[in-house]
Amino acid sequence: MTEPYLSATDMHGGYGKADILNGCTLTVDKGQIAVIVGPNGAGKSTAMKAVFGMLNLREGRVTLGGEDITALTPQERVRKGMGFVPQTHNIFPTMTVEENLEMGAFIREDDFRDTMAQVYELFPAVADKRKQNAGELSGGQRQQVAVGRALMTKPSLLMLDEPTAGVSPIVMDELFDRIIEVARTGISILMVEQNARQALEIADIGYVLVQGANRYTDSGQALLADPEVRRTFLGG
Amino acid sequence: MDILNALVAILNFVVIPAASYGAQLALGALGVTLIYGILRFSNFAHGDTMAFGTALVILVTWGLQAIGIDLGPVPTALLALPIGIALCSVFVLGTDRTVYRFYRRKRSDPIILVMASVGVMFIMNGLTRLVIGVDEIRFDDGARFLVSVQQFRAWTGLSEGLSLRVSQAITLAVTALACWALFRFLSRSRAGKAMRAYSDNEDLALLSGIDPERVVRLTWIIATALAVTAGTLYGLDKSFKAFNYFQILLPIFAAAIVGGLGNPLGAVAGGFIVAFSEVAVTYPWKKIANYLGFQPEGLLQLLSTEYKFAVSFVILIVVLLFRPTGLFRGKSV
Ligand SMILES: Nc1ncnc2c1ncn2[C@@H]1O[C@H](COP(=O)(O)OP(=O)(O)O)[C@@H](O)[C@H]1O
Ligand SMILES: [Mg+2]
Numbered sequence: 001m002t003e004p005y006l007s008a009t010d011m012h013g014g015y016g017k018a019d020i021l022n023g024c025t026l027t028v029d030k031g032q033i034a035v036i037v038g039p040n041g042a043g044k045s046t047a048m049k050a051v052f053g054m055l056n057l058r059e060g061r062v063t064l065g066g067e068d069i070t071a072l073t074p075q076e077r078v079r080k081g082m083g084f085v086p087q088t089h090n091i092f093p094t095m096t097v098e099e100n101l102e103m104g105a106f107i108r109e110d111d112f113r114d115t116m117a118q119v120y121e122l123f124p125a126v127a128d129k130r131k132q133n134a135g136e137l138s139g140g141q142r143q144q145v146a147v148g149r150a151l152m153t154k155p156s157l158l159m160l161d162e163p164t165a166g167v168s169p170i171v172m173d174e175l176f177d178r179i180i181e182v183a184r185t186g187i188s189i190l191m192v193e194q195n196a197r198q199a200l201e202i203a204d205i206g207y208v209l210v211q212g213a214n215r216y217t218d219s220g221q222a223l224l225a226d227p228e229v230r231r232t233f234l235g236g
Numbered sequence: 237m238d239i240l241n242a243l244v245a246i247l248n249f250v251v252i253p254a255a256s257y258g259a260q261l262a263l264g265a266l267g268v269t270l271i272y273g274i275l276r277f278s279n280f281a282h283g284d285t286m287a288f289g290t291a292l293v294i295l296v297t298w299g300l301q302a303i304g305i306d307l308g309p310v311p312t313a314l315l316a317l318p319i320g321i322a323l324c325s326v327f328v329l330g331t332d333r334t335v336y337r338f339y340r341r342k343r344s345d346p347i348i349l350v351m352a353s354v355g356v357m358f359i360m361n362g363l364t365r366l367v368i369g370v371d372e373i374r375f376d377d378g379a380r381f382l383v384s385v386q387q388f389r390a391w392t393g394l395s396e397g398l399s400l401r402v403s404q405a406i407t408l409a410v411t412a413l414a415c416w417a418l419f420r421f422l423s424r425s426r427a428g429k430a431m432r433a434y435s436d437n438e439d440l441a442l443l444s445g446i447d448p449e450r451v452v453r454l455t456w457i458i459a460t461a462l463a464v465t466a467g468t469l470y471g472l473d474k475s476f477k478a479f480n481y482f483q484i485l486l487p488i489f490a491a492a493i494v495g496g497l498g499n500p501l502g503a504v505a506g507g508f509i510v511a512f513s514e515v516a517v518t519y520p521w522k523k524i525a526n527y528l529g530f531q532p533e534g535l536l537q538l539l540s541t542e543y544k545f546a547v548s549f550v551i552l553i554v555v556l557l558f559r560p561t562g563l564f565r566g567k568s569v
Contacts, residue, residue: 028413051262057513074442074443075442075443075445078443078444079445084443086439086443089437089439089440090440091437091440092432092433092436092437092440092441093436093437094432094436095429095432095436099432102429102445103246103429103430103444103446105442105444106426106433106444106446108442108446112485119487131288149440149444193522
């Protein structure tokens with residue numbers, strides 16, 4: 001069996017003395033969608049930060065495309081092909097949509113107009129507002145700008161922390177459709193979601209995280225079908 | 237005819253002085269607001285950066301004059317200004333390296349950085365006095381007036397005179413040029429956008445691969461250039477005295493806060509708002525009232541000029557009470 005594209009195994013670590021992550025393992029294959037669900041405070045965001053190198057791991061390792069990246073800084077991981085959309089503060093509010101995308105491409109030396117056109121094609125709603133300040137957009141459009149910014153480096157792995165937080169159900173469906181579209185282009189997706197049921201529907205692999213450790217790991221469909229998971233985490 | 241005289245008097249005693257003073261405050265406030273936006277603290281050493289930089293400009297001016305270089309009708313100080321900016325920037329970058337960087341790395345609270353800047357302020361204050369002394373210095377060589385009162389009267393036949401000093405005209409021209417260049421830089425260039433991105437969202441800027449130390453260095457250099465320019469223009473306009481630069485720190489902060497800390501456009505507007513309020517409140521309006529046909533009893537002066545700094549205080553308090561983020565939506569103080 002070949003190693004998955006992203007593999008973060010047995011992660012232990014936290015912000016101070018106490019560990020938040022207690023042996024959490026996450027893997028994603030090329031072009032797959034992996035979804036992390038779990039109760040508030042389970043350490044989902046912390047796990048994402050750990051995968052992205054924003055947290056020092058006490059134990060565990062992270063590999064991307066077979067290469068060990070455990071010791072790399074977030075900026076170095078961006079250069080290796082990781083893109084991250086944090087849960088909050090994920091745009092530059094007083095800069096225009098276009099400038100937000102430009103900043104996403106900051107490390108690129110080449111011409112990035114093609115990528116920008118692709119992002120606008122993916123999110124036509126924000127394309128119409130490219131000269132408007134990102135902070136003035138609606139919640140759903142802001143999330144689209146945030147995802148677009150992360151796509152500007154042409155990542156091979158896109159990490160999304162609750163991309164649908166605070167948006168209406170219609171916008172949520174729309175965002176999920178876009179995310180599936182991104183995955184179809186061969187980009188791997190690692191995503192945290194509060195809307196567990198809808199997210200697991202589109203997940204190739206799902207993780208239920210509790211107290212910083214994997215409680216259940218299975219395909220999205222299998223988790224949705226598991227009565228135990230349904231009862232405890234999906235509200236029946 | 238009297239309406240005309242009234243207008244000329246308003247121009248001469250209120251609009252022109254307030255505009256050039258406002259331009260000097262605007263340049264100072266721009267530096268304060270940039271540092272607040274990027275380094276996230278109120279730099280109390282800014283006034284003394286103006287003083288120290290201006291002292292350097294004066295020394296270079298004397299040097300140039302000694303070897304027989306001047307700019308004819310334009311003050312030699314303008315030629316010395318870029319050299320003064322370069323020297324002062326080196327010093328300010330040194331303070332960042334030795335003082336501020338340490339607290340930045342520790343991610344200290346803003347108030348700790350403010351206190352550190354008070355320390356830097358005292359050091360620069362002392363240095364300025366050592367370098368150039370405490371006396372009043374005039375260094376505005378070249379022509380004095382672009383338009384003098386006598387000329388104006390002769391041209392117009394009005395009884396009321398109007399003068400425009402070279403230093404005032406230069407202040408307005410240099411400020412317009414500096415603002416134009418700064419706003420163009422911030423809105424068009426890659427480095428300028430990186431500065432705005434860092435000011436907007438530090439963590440996301442880091443994730444995007446923006447080098448924070450480069451942004452910080454650039455910010456210090458730009459703020460210093462603005463401060464030394466403001467200081468030199470103020471010195472040309474009024475004369476150089478180290479203590480005055482400590483005093484105008486208050487109206488400069490008032491300007492930056494009125495406009496909204498971290499917002500460059502706000503800083504410029506704030507500079508003019510503070511200057512016009514200060515001049516309007518301390519100017520005796522009796523003469524103008526007379527031209528308009530009123531015979532007021534007193535001088536119609538709301539506040540004597542010794543209390544002009546009270547104006548900044550009042551503006552500050554009103555803004556902080558009713559609109560803490562300033563008129564142009566800066567960061568909350
Ligand atoms: N920056 C931080 N510093 C210290 N503790 C934190 C920080 N962020 C989160 N935590 C703590 O880590 C735990 C997990 O938080 P988080 O990963 O945000 O959970 P989730 O995203 O699953 O809701 C919580 O107990 C939270 O209080
Ligand atoms: Mg979270």
